[in-house]
Amino acid sequence: MSTYYLPEGLPQPSSAPDGLSEPYWQGTRQNKLMIQKCRGCQSWQWGPEWICHRCHSFDVVWEEIEGKGQIYSYERPHHPVHSALAGHGPYIAVLVELPAYGNVRMLGNLLGDPRQEVPIGGKVEAVFEHHDTATPPFTLVHWKLV
Amino acid sequence: MAERTLRGKTAIAGIGETTYYKHGQSPDSEFKLALQAIVRACDDAGISPHDIDGFASYGNDRSEAGRLAAALGIKELKFSNMFWGGGGGGVCGAVGNASAAVATGMADCVVAFRSLAQGQYARYGRGTGAPLVAGDDSFIIPYGVMSPAQRFAMKVTRFMHNHGIEQEALRAIPIACYHHAQTNPAAVMRGRTLDEAKYDASRWIVEPFFHLYDCCQENDGAAAVIVVPADRAKDTQHKPSYVLACGQGSDHRSAAPVHNMPNYQSSHFAKLAPRLYDMAKLGPADMGIVQCYENFTGGVLMSLVEHGLVKAEEANEFLVPKNLLAPSGKMPLNTSGGNLAECYMHGLELVIESVRQIRGTAINQVPRNDAAIIMGGPMVTPVSSLILGSEATL
Numbered sequence: 001m002s003t004y005y006l007p008e009g010l011p012q013p014s015s016a017p018d019g020l021s022e023p024y025w026q027g028t029r030q031n032k033l034m035i036q037k038c039r040g041c042q043s044w045q046w047g048p049e050w051i052c053h054r055c056h057s058f059d060v061v062w063e064e065i066e067g068k069g070q071i072y073s074y075e076r077p078h079h080p081v082h083s084a085l086a087g088h089g090p091y092i093a094v095l096v097e098l099p100a101y102g103n104v105r106m107l108g109n110l111l112g113d114p115r116q117e118v119p120i121g122g123k124v125e126a127v128f129e130h131h132d133t134a135t136p137p138f139t140l141v142h143w144k145l146v
Numbered sequence: 147m148a149e150r151t152l153r154g155k156t157a158i159a160g161i162g163e164t165t166y167y168k169h170g171q172s173p174d175s176e177f178k179l180a181l182q183a184i185v186r187a188c189d190d191a192g193i194s195p196h197d198i199d200g201f202a203s204y205g206n207d208r209s210e211a212g213r214l215a216a217a218l219g220i221k222e223l224k225f226s227n228m229f230w231g232g233g234g235g236g237v238c239g240a241v242g243n244a245s246a247a248v249a250t251g252m253a254d255c256v257v258a259f260r261s262l263a264q265g266q267y268a269r270y271g272r273g274t275g276a277p278l279v280a281g282d283d284s285f286i287i288p289y290g291v292m293s294p295a296q297r298f299a300m301k302v303t304r305f306m307h308n309h310g311i312e313q314e315a316l317r318a319i320p321i322a323c324y325h326h327a328q329t330n331p332a333a334v335m336r337g338r339t340l341d342e343a344k345y346d347a348s349r350w351i352v353e354p355f356f357h358l359y360d361c362c363q364e365n366d367g368a369a370a371v372i373v374v375p376a377d378r379a380k381d382t383q384h385k386p387s388y389v390l391a392c393g394q395g396s397d398h399r400s401a402a403p404v405h406n407m408p409n410y411q412s413s414h415f416a417k418l419a420p421r422l423y424d425m426a427k428l429g430p431a432d433m434g435i436v437q438c439y440e441n442f443t444g445g446v447l448m449s450l451v452e453h454g455l456v457k458a459e460e461a462n463e464f465l466v467p468k469n470l471l472a473p474s475g476k477m478p479l480n481t482s483g484g485n486l487a488e489c490y491m492h493g494l495e496l497v498i499e500s501v502r503q504i505r506g507t508a509i510n511q512v513p514r515n516d517a518a519i520i521m522g523g524p525m526v527t528p529v530s531s532l533i534l535g536s537e538a539t540l
Contacts, residue, residue, distance in 0.1 A: 006290050011276055013284035021284060047285060047403030072410070073307070075299035076353035081292050082273035090353070093291050095300050095405050105406050109289050120307050140288055 004129060005109045005142055006091060009084030012131070012138050021048045023062040028139035031128045033067045035104060036060045046104035067126025067141070069098040072105055074118040090114050096124055096143055111144040119145075151425050152242065154540045155249040157379035157386035160191025160372035161498045166334050166489035170265025172366035179368035180209035180261035181217060187370040192383045193255065198372075200225030200256035202244040204236025205492050209261045209368075225253035229394070229530070233294070234439050234485075235414075235523030237493035239530030242392025244373040254375065260494045261368035269364050270294055282403040294441060295361050298525045299352040302444030305411035306355060309458040313355060315465035316443040317345050319479065320359040320486050322470035323440065326510050327483030334365060335487035360443040362485040369494040371501065387501045387534045390517070391425035393418040394530035401527040413448035413524030418531060423454075426517075426533040430454035433533075434514025435503045436477055437496035438521045440485045445524030453521060453531065472510035481510040493522045497532065504536050 015022040027034035036045040040057025044065075052060055073095045080086045092110040097103050110118060111127060124143040131138050162183045164174075172179060188195045195218045201211035202225070211226030225247040229236030237260070244256035264270065273292035274283075291297060305311070324340035327333035340359060348358040379386035400407045400414045409416060423429050436455060438446045447465070450456040455477065456464050464476075472478035482488045482499040489495055500518035502508040508515075518534045 006288075010290065011274055011279040011283075011287050013288050014278040014280045015284070016278070016280050021281075025284075046406055047282065049403075053399060053402075073300040073304040074354075075291075075296065075303060076350075077290055077296050077299075078350040078353065079293075079295075081271060081296070082290075083275075085290060090350070091290055093289050093296070093300070095304075105404060105410075107286050107289060107291065107405055120304070142289075 004131070005111060007084045007088055010082060012134060020050060024048065025138065027064065028128060028141055029137070032064045033126055033141065034062045034064055035101060037063045044102035044104055046106065065098065065101050068100070069096040069106070069124055071095070071118060071120055071122045071124055072097040073120065074110065076114070092118060094118065094124070094143055106141065108140065108142045111142050152245050152249055152392060153390050153425055153427065154388050155376055156245040156373050157376050157388045158371045158501050158534065159374045159379045159382040159384070159386060160187040160193065161501050162187030162190055162370045163332065163491070163495065163498060164368045166332055166491065167366040168334055169269060169364040169366055172263050172265060176261050176263035176266055177209050177213070179263060179366070180214060180259060183261065183368035183370040184214065184218065184257055184259055187257065187372050190384065191372045193372065195219070196221055198255050198257050199223060200244065200247055200253035202227040202240040202247070202256055202258045203260060204229035204231065204240045205234060205260060206232055207260055208267070225256055231526055231528055233523045233526035234441065234492040235526040235529040237439065237497065237522035237530065238392055238520050238532035239394035239522070239528070241371060241373065241389065241497060241532055242394060242530060245389045245392060248373050248375055256373045257370050258373060259368065259370035260492045262492055263366040264364045265366050271364055285404045295352050295356055298442055298445065299356055300405065301411055301525055302355050302442065305444065305448055308411055309461065311447065311458065311461045315461045316355060316360055316447060317342060318465045318467045318470055319440065319443040319446050320345060321467045323480045323484045323486040325467070325471055326481050327487035329509050330482050330488060333483040333488040334363060335483060355444055356442055359486070362441050363490045365490045367489055367491050369491045369498055371494070371497055385505045385536065387504045388537070388540060390428065390533040390535045390539060391422050392530065392532050393422035393425070394528055396527040396529065411448070413445050413452055414527055414529045415449055415452035415521065415524065415531060418529065419453045422531050422533060428517055428533060428539065432517045433519040434512055434516060435500050435518035436479050437484070437500055437518065438480065439493040439496060439523050440480065441524065449521040449524040453519065472512050478510070478512045481508060481512060496520050500534050504534060
């Protein structure tokens with residue numbers, strides 16, 4: 001019996017072919033949430049880019065952040081669009097805004113009852129879900145209400 | 147320096163459509179469907195397919211210009227053009243690109259077309275079968291956010307939340323589309339009616355706002371329009387539909403990865419719409435014909451708001467079926483049934499319906515038929531919109 005939020009068999013994340021997101025996925029393996037910070041103008045950036053969209057510096061580095069934010073929006077898909085989800089029933093995806101880091105947004109599943117009411121603005125924190133037996137192993141980042 | 151504008155320089159002189167099918171039911175190949183639509187559009191314009199000299203399409207259409215030119219025996223190919231973006235965001239842009247080529251003398255007779263047989267290729271509504279996903283997809287697909295409905299639902303959730311708009315406002319949109327489809331022999335959903343109870347009872351695709359009927363069909367078919375110089379259009383057999391304006395593009399960073407576009411709860415027309423009206427020298431109140439691409443009803447709502455056709459704070463009162471029905475509604479919407487109930491011809495059926503309305507030959511004819519606005523592919527990036535007009539608008 002899977003202990004994962006969604007059934008196994010969904011596509012796995014990959015940083016191929018250009019490696020841009022590799023530090024993010026490596027970080028998740030160690031329970032670290034990493035996003036980009038520009039050394040040119042000190043602004044946070046997410047998702048990953050090769051360049052800072054504000055000052056056009058290529059000196060964009062990765063820094064660990066605290067996985068705390070608030071729900072910006074959500075959805076509860078019912079209709080399965082992948083064979084791994086057939087018969088699974090609804091689940092919740094949330095878009096989380098991180099005020100401490102320039103209001104960047106991250107997307108994951110909201111842990112708990114898939115039929116729960118989802119409060120926009122509700123405070124959440126990140127939860128790492130390790131898929132150690134996958135090939136290659138990977139980690140997803142979910143969210144839970146706090 | 148002369149004003150730089152498309153206004154009044156070109157016109158749609160011909161329209162052509164294949165039979166529209168449910169996905170998987172076309173007896174003809176996608177490429178043959180493209181040929182059929184183009185030949186019919188030429189016939190409608192009264193020109194020979196040999197005289198086409200350009201092709202413009204969008205959505206990564208598989209029927210390539212070079213192959214079409216060879217199959218049709220085009221004498222000389224002068225323009226071939228693909229609008230970037232995988233969805234229907236390019237529908238109006240393809241007509242605009244065709245018009246730009248004609249207006250600048252790069253070509254003389256350009257077809258804007260779309261051929262799409264989802265039954266023969268991948269369906270838009272299914273998730274990927276790939277074992278690994280990269281780039282932006284790697285941050286959303288492993289969480290079950292895969293199909294277009296799932297990718298866009300959260301934009302709609304937030305928009306509805308910000309403005310206090312209720313489900314009933316969305317419900318009016320498919321009810322109007324299905325109503326219009328009932329008199330349209332070309333509509334795939336003719337004979338299948340939709341009322342409020344049936345909508346309310348329909349299954350969820352994605353909560354909190356997308357019922358089954360909030361989502362477009364998946365179809366097989368092709369459609370084409372012929373764009374020629376305005377003075378040449380006057381000599382063709384139908385009343386010309388002049389291109390008054392086209393706008394395409396996106397807001398600031400609207401393709402930012404992992405849903406980080408600054409204007410999130412948007413159909414991506416916010417910056418485009420004012421430019422469109424400026425070029426047309428017309429405003430929202432002039433648009434007697436209103437056609438909006440329905441991938442999902444939430445996208446229609448945001449498009450109408452961003453084009454100034456409906457105020458967000460009035461959406462609950464205004465978006466009721468009676469206001470959206472031809473001929474007597476305040477703003478008849480998608481008068482042939484649109485993507486929801488005529489055919490998901492990636493929005494080109496909306497352009498064609500606008501031409502019929504301007505000609506005065508539409509099945510659900512509206513009385514105010516001098517100016518038409520078509521809005522393409524809300525929420526994708528880039529998007530596009532188009533304003534067409536009769537001679538009276540020039």
